[in-house]
Amino acid sequence: MEQQYSQHFLYPSTLFASKEPYVVKTILGSCVAICLWDPHTKIGGINHYMLPTWNGNDLASPKYGNIAIDKLLERMVHLGAKRENLKAKIFGGGELIESGANGTLIGERNIRVARLILEEKKIPVVASSTGGRKGRKILFFTDTGEVRHKFLDKKEQ
Numbered sequence: 001m002e003q004q005y006s007q008h009f010l011y012p013s014t015l016f017a018s019k020e021p022y023v024v025k026t027i028l029g030s031c032v033a034i035c036l037w038d039p040h041t042k043i044g045g046i047n048h049y050m051l052p053t054w055n056g057n058d059l060a061s062p063k064y065g066n067i068a069i070d071k072l073l074e075r076m077v078h079l080g081a082k083r084e085n086l087k088a089k090i091f092g093g094g095e096l097i098e099s100g101a102n103g104t105l106i107g108e109r110n111i112r113v114a115r116l117i118l119e120e121k122k123i124p125v126v127a128s129s130t131g132g133r134k135g136r137k138i139l140f141f142t143d144t145g146e147v148r149h150k151f152l153d154k155k156e157q
Contacts, residue, residue: 005141010048013063017045017075021143027152028092029135030107032065032114035089036072036123037145038081044142045081047072051106052113065113073121083121089147090114090128091138107131 008016010026010033019042026033026048037044047068054064062068077083093107093114111130118125127147129136135152 003143010046012048012050013061013068015045015047015062015068015072015075017043017072017079018142019043019079021141024138024140024142026138026140027135028138029094029096030092030105030110032090032092032107032110032130033138033140034069034072034114034118035091035138035140035145035147036076036081036086037089037142038076038085039087039145040082040085041080042143043076043079043081044140044145045072045076045079046138046140046142049110052109065110066117069114069117069121083123086123087126087145088118088123089145090118090125090130091136091147091149093130094132094134094136096133096135 005023008024033048035046049065049068052065060067093111095105095107139148
């Protein structure tokens with residue numbers, strides 16, 4: 001029998017985690033989404049951040065990769081996921097516009113932060129689709145860890 005999923009649209013600078021089966025949708029350009037999943041407890045979560053690191057000014061929000069990853073981990077552990085069981089998938093970080101501070105592009109820096117922090121926290125990255133020149137539409141199934149994604153042309157975003 002086909003699993004019935006509740007749906008959630010994930011906006012930039014937010015995160016979502018659930019014990020219940022959800023399909024979470026989001027659209028990414030230079031932003032990055034990290035999907036975390038515990039295959040034992042079937043708890044899944046996803047974040048969607050816009051910038052790599054919080055500089056200490058204004059609020060420490062999930063707009064920033066380092067904050068978004070920590071907050072997602074906290075939420076998942078709070079729901080009952082075990083850190084040692086977590087698997088990660090990384091998406092996004094495309095360069096859709098021609099610009100970059102000091103020659104390093106936002107998408108590239110967002111991807112780098114994701115990989116560094118997950119490595120630091122010893123969470124294996126089991127799949128990724130990052131970089132390039134197109135946006136992505138993501139569908140994340142919180143109970144199975146499955147991610148479906150498709151590339152978007154500029155006109156679809």
